[in-house]
Amino acid sequence: MDWSNLLTNVAGELFAPTTAAFALAAIGLNVHFGLTGLLNMGQAGFMLLGAYGFAIATIAGWPLWAAVGAAVAAAVAFAVLLGIPTLTLRGDYLAIVTIAAAEIVRLVGRSTALTDVTGASNGLLGNSFKQTFQDASPFPDGSFALGPFSYAINASNSWWLRLVGWAVVVLAALLVWRLMRSPWGRVLKGIREDEDAVRSLGKNVFGYKMQALVLGGVLGALAGILYVLPRAVQPDSLGRPTTFYVWTILLLGGAATVFGPIIGSMLFWASLMLIKGFMRAVVPSDVMSVAQIEAFGWILVGVTLMALIIFRPQGILGDKKELAIHVR
Template sequence: MEDFLRILTQSLGEILAPTTAAYAIAAIGLNLHFGYTGLLNMGQAGFMLLGAYGFAITLIAGGPIWLAVLVSLAAGTLFALVLGMPTLQLRGDYLAIVTISAAEIVRWLGRSTLWQEWTGASSGLQGRHYKDPYLELSPLPEGFTTLGPFEYINTGSDSWWTRIVAWGLVILLLLFVWLITRSPWGRVLKGIREDEDAVRALGKNVYSYKLQALVLGGAIGSLGGVVYALQLAISPDSMGGRTMTFFVWTVLLLGGAATVFGPVLGSMIFFTAFMFMRTGMRALSEGTAVGEVIDPTTVEQIGGMAVGITLMLLVIFRPQGILGNKKELAFNAR
């Protein structure tokens, strides 16, 4: 019983984890692409990795934290422009091909020894090299704080300060998305998603609106990378890989595309369930006969397979997610 309560508490802690917030932010950006505009961006991890690199490298070079955030946003914006300008006049599936390929290019460039001085190559950038200016902003006293079953250090990477910053940013972005999607600009995006030919017939520049949505969602995705880097280190393989993109898609589809709160709900449920499954499987493999079938080294692989199966089942049986409306997914095939 004690082991079960420990596993449950550890799993519920993922609801407030900075990593959960980082994926929620990335999914909010992807929601602008896919949920509201119908753009198939399969490379959101590339935006996150570039945003994290821009933030960390600026701080390492001695820049202030506000400049680091601006550089992160600029990196996501530039990446979206490079990808979107040549592809958004073509069919939607071309964007999917380009974005997933571009994310892989970013990952391999990060791993390359050519810019090792800046990116750390395959070893990445350790938090101790860039987090100090961020941690110095914390107004919280030293020590630990306990809220219910959760106890964390006040200031640090995995701290209450990081949780306050991460979820505060999530709230601001939710408010921002709620406002813009209810504006005339947001209604045009929904029209493009449902029938871009009709929107074009009304005299709207569909290409321009698509590019604006791609840039805005990409910049938000880069902020997700910043939040991810505040708790963890920056590694091109863990951040820029396909796994991160699939996690973001699972989060979005689970919560509900084209909904404001869907990315946040999806991230909370997904990472709580994912942590419960992993910690539970580890406990079973170490203390029971199950360990003869599943040893601790295979838990991550099984977890990855479970995510893939979950994503397939969501697409097949509940594409609208928990909060979504199936009518909202009547995407234009072009």
């Protein structure tokens, strides 16, 4: 077994574009759940809308900044449309509605009636919308090696994408850190603990919930852009499982913390790479095929999520006194 190659791949996952994308999506979910107590089970919907908004606008000839603006606008519109009828719901009811809303986005993207726009189930090819992002790089084309890690500078899975992706993650974490310590953030925490008490103080609880839903959704849309830049926009790749991955990442690192989503994403993807790589090397193909090993890795994700909820609901960095996971 080539431990050197395996450990290099695992270490590469710690700062991969996918890791950054899911860290950003988990930061958005942290605004929803960690700060406000909203059981949003449809974060994948915001990610898919962001991906489609960016890709469709770019294909239409929009510049990079306008395409990102289109993705953000799509997330804001979706949050408002979703929030107006649902933010009065609590607990399980909100979770059911949000996961259904995300499924609607996915199914609309798969619709053959919109093949010319979304590509239906085949999606949108990466080469049709990546050029503006790659052209924005100040670095020359080619490849660059840093220790054992060698990637293209400006291509799909590139150093440029890693630099931009993690810069956005850091900025989002700083924003959440500042908001958590602001009067606005303290109101959100009050809503999380007892929204009736906050309402009795004259605060517009619905308005604050809507603001949190929009902010977390925008971060989810930006995460969707980062997620599809190394690949294509395919609706099924951002389906229901994606939301559960984001939840696992958030709960692993610790909800209501600044760096919990980042640590959670790094551990999640690095551990998954380690498990799958180790099993491929040591498990004979007549015992488990590659596809079965892939499925077994995701089974472990589900078991991990259940174990977190049971034994350490506050996560690695979380404080049990700060956040108790319960359904009101």
